[in-house]
Amino acid sequence: MNGTRIADLGDHVGDEVTILGWLYNRRSKGKLHFLILRDGSGLCQAVAFKGKVDDDLFESLGRLSQESSVIVRGTVKRDDRAPGGFEIGVIDATVVHEAEEYPIAKQAHGTDFLLTNRHLWLRSRRPYATLRVRHTVIRAIRDFFDDRGFTLVDAPVFTPSACEGTTTLFEVDYFDDEKAYLTQSGQLYMEAAAMAFGKAYCFGPTFRAEKSKTRRHLTEFWMVEPEIAYADLDDVIALGEEMLCEIVARVLDKNAEELEILERDTAPLEAIRAPFPRVHYDDAVRALNDGGIEFEWGGDFGAPDEDFLSRQSDRPTIVHRFPAAIKAFYMKRDPEDERLSMSVDFLAPEGYGEIIGGGQRAEDLGYLQEQIVKHGLPEEAFKWYFDLRRYGSVPHGGFGLGVERTVAWICGTEHVRECIPFPRMLYRIYP
Amino acid sequence: MNGTRIADLGDHVGDEVTILGWLYNRRSKGKLHFLILRDGSGLCQAVAFKGKVDDDLFESLGRLSQESSVIVRGTVKRDDRAPGGFEIGVIDATVVHEAEEYPIAKQAHGTDFLLTNRHLWLRSRRPYATLRVRHTVIRAIRDFFDDRGFTLVDAPVFTPSACEGTTTLFEVDYFDDEKAYLTQSGQLYMEAAAMAFGKAYCFGPTFRAEKSKTRRHLTEFWMVEPEIAYADLDDVIALGEEMLCEIVARVLDKNAEELEILERDTAPLEAIRAPFPRVHYDDAVRALNDGGIEFEWGGDFGAPDEDFLSRQSDRPTIVHRFPAAIKAFYMKRDPEDERLSMSVDFLAPEGYGEIIGGGQRAEDLGYLQEQIVKHGLPEEAFKWYFDLRRYGSVPHGGFGLGVERTVAWICGTEHVRECIPFPRMLYRIYP
Numbered sequence: 001m002n003g004t005r006i007a008d009l010g011d012h013v014g015d016e017v018t019i020l021g022w023l024y025n026r027r028s029k030g031k032l033h034f035l036i037l038r039d040g041s042g043l044c045q046a047v048a049f050k051g052k053v054d055d056d057l058f059e060s061l062g063r064l065s066q067e068s069s070v071i072v073r074g075t076v077k078r079d080d081r082a083p084g085g086f087e088i089g090v091i092d093a094t095v096v097h098e099a100e101e102y103p104i105a106k107q108a109h110g111t112d113f114l115l116t117n118r119h120l121w122l123r124s125r126r127p128y129a130t131l132r133v134r135h136t137v138i139r140a141i142r143d144f145f146d147d148r149g150f151t152l153v154d155a156p157v158f159t160p161s162a163c164e165g166t167t168t169l170f171e172v173d174y175f176d177d178e179k180a181y182l183t184q185s186g187q188l189y190m191e192a193a194a195m196a197f198g199k200a201y202c203f204g205p206t207f208r209a210e211k212s213k214t215r216r217h218l219t220e221f222w223m224v225e226p227e228i229a230y231a232d233l234d235d236v237i238a239l240g241e242e243m244l245c246e247i248v249a250r251v252l253d254k255n256a257e258e259l260e261i262l263e264r265d266t267a268p269l270e271a272i273r274a275p276f277p278r279v280h281y282d283d284a285v286r287a288l289n290d291g292g293i294e295f296e297w298g299g300d301f302g303a304p305d306e307d308f309l310s311r312q313s314d315r316p317t318i319v320h321r322f323p324a325a326i327k328a329f330y331m332k333r334d335p336e337d338e339r340l341s342m343s344v345d346f347l348a349p350e351g352y353g354e355i356i357g358g359g360q361r362a363e364d365l366g367y368l369q370e371q372i373v374k375h376g377l378p379e380e381a382f383k384w385y386f387d388l389r390r391y392g393s394v395p396h397g398g399f400g401l402g403v404e405r406t407v408a409w410i411c412g413t414e415h416v417r418e419c420i421p422f423p424r425m426l427y428r429i430y431p
Numbered sequence: 432m433n434g435t436r437i438a439d440l441g442d443h444v445g446d447e448v449t450i451l452g453w454l455y456n457r458r459s460k461g462k463l464h465f466l467i468l469r470d471g472s473g474l475c476q477a478v479a480f481k482g483k484v485d486d487d488l489f490e491s492l493g494r495l496s497q498e499s500s501v502i503v504r505g506t507v508k509r510d511d512r513a514p515g516g517f518e519i520g521v522i523d524a525t526v527v528h529e530a531e532e533y534p535i536a537k538q539a540h541g542t543d544f545l546l547t548n549r550h551l552w553l554r555s556r557r558p559y560a561t562l563r564v565r566h567t568v569i570r571a572i573r574d575f576f577d578d579r580g581f582t583l584v585d586a587p588v589f590t591p592s593a594c595e596g597t598t599t600l601f602e603v604d605y606f607d608d609e610k611a612y613l614t615q616s617g618q619l620y621m622e623a624a625a626m627a628f629g630k631a632y633c634f635g636p637t638f639r640a641e642k643s644k645t646r647r648h649l650t651e652f653w654m655v656e657p658e659i660a661y662a663d664l665d666d667v668i669a670l671g672e673e674m675l676c677e678i679v680a681r682v683l684d685k686n687a688e689e690l691e692i693l694e695r696d697t698a699p700l701e702a703i704r705a706p707f708p709r710v711h712y713d714d715a716v717r718a719l720n721d722g723g724i725e726f727e728w729g730g731d732f733g734a735p736d737e738d739f740l741s742r743q744s745d746r747p748t749i750v751h752r753f754p755a756a757i758k759a760f761y762m763k764r765d766p767e768d769e770r771l772s773m774s775v776d777f778l779a780p781e782g783y784g785e786i787i788g789g790g791q792r793a794e795d796l797g798y799l800q801e802q803i804v805k806h807g808l809p810e811e812a813f814k815w816y817f818d819l820r821r822y823g824s825v826p827h828g829g830f831g832l833g834v835e836r837t838v839a840w841i842c843g844t845e846h847v848r849e850c851i852p853f854p855r856m857l858y859r860i861y862p
Contacts (some may be wrong), residue, residue: 092718
């Protein structure tokens with residue numbers, strides 16, 4: 001079935017085209033019907049004149065319900081006042097399906113109602129624009145790594161054990177009473193991949209069974225995790241910085257229209273350039289206390305702390321060398337201060353919180369074996385992981401970037417649940 | 432940490448470079464050590480002359496164990512006899528880590544042993560080449576859809592119910608005694624997405640709890656599922672055909688070296704051009720019986736039937752219009768024969784079996800409600816899906832392509848388990 005996409009109307013001024021779409025909105029004025037059509041690539045206005053189209057058709061267009069599917073044939077002309085910049089003079093139209101009364105009207109709805117109707121809400125302008133940005137972000141990330149010689153090595157979803165402890169794991173009944181757990185991070189697998197491919201990344205859904213209802217949590221979210229052999233903490237930081245710059249630049253380039261729909265001020269996005277400020281954990285603690293926020297050395301940052309720290313700059317803030325005690329077992333110790341780890345978090349500006357967590361990994365087998373015991377993790381499950389330190393261990397590191405948090409920041413969206421097509425949360429797995 | 436990638440040596444002939452890698456193999460001959468190095472981007476030969484490097488170093492290189500990590504500095508020269516076409520004259524070297532005796536030796540190992548050591552086996556040539564091809568296949572698929580105006584709309588992994596029945600579902604303990612199921616297909620969600628974005632696709636891991644041990648089954652595999660609004664069966668077939676041509680052409684272009692490592696005859700791949708033969712189910716049944724294979728009209732094809740059918744052509748075989756009774760509830764009926772459905776399978780050539788399944792979906796609400804009851808599916812779970820037929824239903828369709836089966840075909844690999852980095856099967860979720 002061939003039609004012209006609304007996004008391509010600019011190439012067809014003066015031509016007769018066929019639009020395959022849905023009625024997004026309608027306004028009638030005497031002998032005129034103004035139909036706003038959507039087809040998934042954009043919006044355009046089609047105008048039907050009484051007398052120029054069949055009388056029965058004119059009448060039926062006048063009572064066509066919102067979200068009815070309709071095929072419109074007409075001539076394209078430029079019209080700066082029309083949404084999208086073009087107008088179609090209707091010659092003929094076919095109503096494919098008359099919609100029942102559409103539940104999402106123009107008035108405001110509660111978020112719960114909208115999430116329950118997520119399958120329809122996707123057709124509205126804000127979700128549409130947000131997910132178009134998400135598409136760009138994901139493509140930018142993949143291109144970034146592919147163009148730099150990284151190999152995509154997808155980590156498994158089913159894992160025999162937890163990477164960073166077992167408290168937030170989803171358990172699955174595998175076969176014959178065996179249990180499997182849904183991945184929380186592909187990192188350990190990426191360490192194996194980095195030793196084989198030099199530079200590798202995985203990019204897939206990740207799961208956290210956190211009983212958390214904050215605006216930053218989903219039980220299912222997408223994460224990209226690059227890992228590089230022969231890399232130190234500085235390399236990891238430089239990679240994350242370069243990647244974020246490229247993601248933001250790509251969205252500014254490709255999604256001007258979507259950012260406008262979202263009423264996103266683009267000035268803060270245009271300010272995202274390297275270098276980002278790099279703050280040692282010790283200095284971050286000092287800055288918090290100097291700023292009147294009570295914070296004890298050794299703790300992890302909460303949302304208010306991150307918020308304060310991220311607002312010291314108009315660029316993402318890089319906090320490095322967190323205390324080893326609050327980080328995962330595989331983090332390398334800081335050779336300059338044994339209490340610290342070679343870890344790093346990137347905090348998005350404007351208070352959008354942590355979007356990247358990563359660091360340099362410990363290379364030494366003995367140290368890791370000790371840590372597994374200290375962290376109370378099952379040694380048996382990490383046997384294969386230890387092999388990476390038995391056969392050609394090298395300095396290496398990487399990070400994880402949460403896609404939905406990144407999209408929330410770029411779109412200026414308060415809650416991550418709007419940044420994934422079908423959000424899964426504590427009390428929501430429908431639709 | 433900066434070095435030159437082996438893949439880039441061609442740009443550095445005559446230069447002094449530093450390779451950050453691992454010892455893949457070694458041969459010593461009097462005053463010479465030939466070191467085969469790998470760094471994840473390729474292999475190269477480094478030659479150390481006694482007298483030209485420090486004596487202690489020369490000696491230690493002579494007993495360096497396989498898979499030890501080593502940094503080698505030296506001068507690049509062209510040498511057609513060397514693997515990769517270049518040779519490095521060693522000036523200096525640093526052993527980063529001396530490997531214990533490497534478990535994967537040059538002699539043959541059983542597949543079970545290799546799968547248990549998958550984290551190390553990735554470093555070997557065949558797995559490396561196969562996963563490089565997988566990388567290309569996935570990138571080609573994403574580019575294909577992105578470049579044609581499709582929007583990536585990731586389907587959820589956690590679903591409240593089964594798309595095509597409940598017998599092969601993995602069950603997860605969600606919160607507060609709620610159950611969730613791991614997705615078997617994102618299709619129903621993509622139908623919602625197609626109504627919002629016109630053209631949409633999802634691309635993620637998919638799960639089947641089949642107690643199957645064939646060479647074509649994984650419990651976790653990657654699938655891309657495009658869906659188009661205002662599309663009929665012919666559009667779906669044309670899309671699949673074009674996509675497969677592009678995937679194969681991309682691999683031939685990017686992975687000549689990998690296909691050589693895999694000893695893949697590329698002639699059958701070079702033959703993959705549109706149009707592919709299109710065979711009506713009725714004709715397929717006839718062809719089977721004419722070919723001496725007993726097959727009763729109404730049944731689904733087994734592996735031997737697919738094998739026979741796919742070998743009638745050197746291109747993928749498109750079988751369309753299967754009996755409705757053996758296809759999912761959402762398939763549109765063939766208006767020319769009510770017993771048939773507007774469904775399609777693509778069979779890879781050379782006996783690699785089904786790689787695409789898809790079709791045109793039923794648009795009519797009443798028909799779908801009836802089918803849900805007939806198939807014994809829980810109506811409540813499909814309430815949201817029915818909405819897609821209440822509000823602007825349109826002809827639409829799409830398909831699912833299994834990534835690992837496609838990679839198996841292109842690489843000429845017998846078993847799909849080698850076509851995913853960390854395969855999950857009936858009795859395997861480790862490492």
